[in-house]
Amino acid sequence: MNIHIKNGLLIDPVNLSQTKTDVYTDGKLIVGVGKPPANFKANQTIDAHNHWVIPGLVDCQVRLREPGQVHKGTIESETQAAAANGITSLCIPPDTQPVIDNTAVVELIHHGNSKAGNHCHIYTIGALSQNLAGEQLTNMAGLKSSGCIALSNAKQPFNSNLVQRRAMEYAEGHKMLVIIQPRDHDLYANGCAHEGAISTRLGLPSIPEVAETAALAKDIELVAQTGARTHFGQLSCARSVDMIRQAKANGLPVTADCAMHQLFLTDHDLGEFDTSKLTIPPLRSQLDRQALRDGVVDGTIDCLCSDHQPHEIDAKLCPFPSAEPGISSLDTLLPLALRLAEEGLMTLPEVISRLTINPAKLLGIPAGNLSIGEWADICIIDPDAHYLCLGQDFISKGKNTPFEGWDFNGRVKTTIVAGRIVYNSSS
Amino acid sequence: MSKNNLQLDENGKLKHFLGIEGLNLPVLTEILDTAESFTSVTERTVKKVPILRGKTVANLFFEPSTRTRSTFELAAQRLSADVLTLNLNTSATSKGESLLDTIRNIEAMQIDMFVIRHQDSGSAHFFAQHVKPGVSVLNAGDGQHEHPTQAMLDMFTIRHFKKDFSQLRVAIIGDIAHSRVARSQIHALNILGAAEVRVIAPKTLLPVGIESLGVHLYNNLEQGLKDVDVVIMLRLQKERMRGALLPSEKEYFNLFGLTQERLNCANPDAIVMHPGPANRGVEIESSVMDGPQSVILQQVTFGIAVRMAVMSMTVGR
Incomplete structure (x- = not known):
């Protein structure tokens, strides 16, 4: 089907520009920008007057909960939520049940996506070790050929630094991107809140910043040793940003992201044991939040992600230390991003680049770009839509949000994946 | 902090007693003065007053305790309340019942006050947020938070x-x-x-x-x-x-x-x-x-009067 999107303000995260222009797609690709290709006949015309046209968002850390925990979320429910929020590509870490450590699980997930209607592109991140146990390596070549775009041990530790070194070396041999969430499991202990005055006042088991930075320092040294191209996910500390900045200056092949909520919330927001704000890594101090923001602006932190973790209501209906960490964040990723531009942290094209072309580039996936010949993954936003964030209105199965009651500006009107309309707000 | 809202009613009176943080000098002074008036009760031959007659107090201890549990029991009895003490570290929770279900089930026994000790910081707040209106929660120790x-x-x-x-x-x-x-x-x-x-x-x-x-x-x-x-x-x-x-x-x-x-x-x-x-x-x-x-031993004796004071101020409002 040919689509003509007319009169929209095209936000271009590649050239960091915004232009009022038209976009033309065929059943798969972008075939024209500004003027249609010869003999183009639109089957459908979308009037995007007063609307923004951006590449579909690329979210590098999303838990769909399927396979394994379908009471929290399913491929169908979560990809529909992604589509409704302008996310057209998402990466899922290997800690599904069963673990993504063999090609059958990869196929199961892709089959699930097509059965659910292909609301977005799903990219799988394979396990670095079998069953994420940190002992034996996975068949990385097999995972790569089945479509895994990267390898990770998710939240699980390696049995030893030796195994981690071998895993990174072997991945490098196959030119696979390694993704690490830096975490020293001993220093994390059973903590559930950032170590500081707030955790002391609330009497909560605490997580010091060294639980992240000690692991990150070691991981960066292993990058230097092995040469494995490595992406560090969901950083939370000011010192981590400094360490990545230094590693990049030293020419190491590293990139980094942080979760969107870390740019807005701090440990002060825990209030009276608000379990909706229990996350791992924890919400940290205002200084950390500012350093993360600075890192996003200067490019030390390459991209932003949702770190989406939907939960059933009972998972958070208990005292704080017993609640499950994580927030449902597909529904808040874009409005929070737009807020960063509203606050003047970056221009709109710059903000959008952190959610489109930047993650697409480092993950090596064809997305995040509205040039001719690229995939027609497009999101059309009504910037004048004002609404109150309410978990009950989320498309995601998980209603667990720390942003309940926030005022948001800007809402997705239409989402197009590979030239096909997968979401329309009026539908 | 909005702790005041959860602990105090619209007239600024103690509704729950969850923590000292967020309370003010008049409330703490009232607790001490009320306790003072109860010390004479505990010295009488008949150590009972009818302030909580007809009320039921449930002591829920998810962690072992001897002296806190006993003094809460005695305090409730001396105020003429009916007392139910449950040591839950060995009971319901080990059978997989959620804390919220435990609250609902015990609340269904027409309880007027919960005294709770639990290993999780914030558990008393959790109780206070989920009990029916009119039911009071007393924190007998939550994790490493407050006692x-x-x-x-x-x-x-x-x-x-x-x-x-x-x-x-x-x-x-x-x-x-x-x-x-x-x-x-x-x-x-x-x-x-x-x-x-x-x-x-x-x-x-x-x-x-x-x-x-x-x-x-x-x-x-x-x-x-x-x-x-x-x-x-x-x-x-x-x-x-x-x-x-x-x-x-x-x-x-x-x-x-x-x-x-x-x-x-x-x-x-x-x-x-x-x-x-x-x-x-x-x-x-x-x-x-x-x-x-x-x-140290006077502390234990005073413990009964202080707990009577807090119970009478919350449930006896």
Whole structure:
């Protein structure tokens, strides 16, 4: 089907520009920008007057909960939520049940996506070790050929630094991107809140910043040793940003992201044991939040992600230390991003680049770009839509949000994946 | 902090008693004054008043406790309430029932007040947020957060012996990091206007940022005890050695154990307190514990009156 999107303000995260222009797609690709290709006949015309046209968002850390925990979320429910929020590509870490450590699980997930209607592109991140146990390596070549775009041990530790070194070396041999969430499991202990005055006042088991930075320092040294191209996910500390900045200056092949909520919330927001704000890594101090923001602006932190973790209501209906960490964040990723531009942290094209072309580039996936010949993954936003964030209105199965009651500006009107309309707000 | 809203009703009266933080001087003073009026009851031959007649109090203890549980039971009985005590660390929760279901089930027995002790910080707040309107929640210790009735009986003891808080230097000694009692005491002493609150402990037992609660830090016991009027010892739990927080009980006693010689660094009329149960020879020498400056047994007696006060102020509103 040919689509003509007319009169929209095209936000271009590649050239960091915004232009009022038209976009033309065929059943798969972008075939024209500004003027249609010869003999183009639109089957459908979308009037995007007063609307923004951006590449579909690329979210590098999303838990769909399927396979394994379908009471929290399913491929169908979560990809529909992604589509409704302008996310057209998402990466899922290997800690599904069963673990993504063999090609059958990869196929199961892709089959699930097509059965659910292909609301977005799903990219799988394979396990670095079998069953994420940190002992034996996975068949990385097999995972790569089945479509895994990267390898990770998710939240699980390696049995030893030796195994981690071998895993990174072997991945490098196959030119696979390694993704690490830096975490020293001993220093994390059973903590559930950032170590500081707030955790002391609330009497909560605490997580010091060294639980992240000690692991990150070691991981960066292993990058230097092995040469494995490595992406560090969901950083939370000011010192981590400094360490990545230094590693990049030293020419190491590293990139980094942080979760969107870390740019807005701090440990002060825990209030009276608000379990909706229990996350791992924890919400940290205002200084950390500012350093993360600075890192996003200067490019030390390459991209932003949702770190989406939907939960059933009972998972958070208990005292704080017993609640499950994580927030449902597909529904808040874009409005929070737009807020960063509203606050003047970056221009709109710059903000959008952190959610489109930047993650697409480092993950090596064809997305995040509205040039001719690229995939027609497009999101059309009504910037004048004002609404109150309410978990009950989320498309995601998980209603667990720390942003309940926030005022948001800007809402997705239409989402197009590979030239096909997968979401329309009026539908 | 919006803690006031959860603990106080629209008239500023105690609805729940979850923590000292967020309460003000008039409320704490009212608790102490009410407790004062109950001390005479506990000394009578017939130790009962009918304030809570017809009311039912459920003591839910998810952690083992002897003295707190017993004094809550006695306090409720002396106010003529019916008392149900459940030791849940061995019961429902081990069968997989959620805390919310436990609340709902016990609430269905027409309970007017929950007294709860639970290993999770914030569990009393959780209860207070989920009980029916009109049901009160008393925190008998939540994780490492607060133990407000213990702190108030300590304040009662201090006021009994020292009258005025404004001139007092108070030292709290021991495992501050894991102590809910210490946190509640610090809040209470600051609200009641104590001249200075000190915490004395090895660095591994001092939590990060504790000074933001309004205390001065000492790593040396002799220095910390100088000019002090009230000495509060905390219990040292044996498992702290296993967590590599301390090398040995012996070294701890050598550095932080309260001996008569060290107590002499404090003011001559200083009183010695301990929330119990004490480890003789670990944090405190037997001769000090049984000595003339010790008011440890009075604390236990006052504990009943203070708990009666808080129960009557919340349920008896």
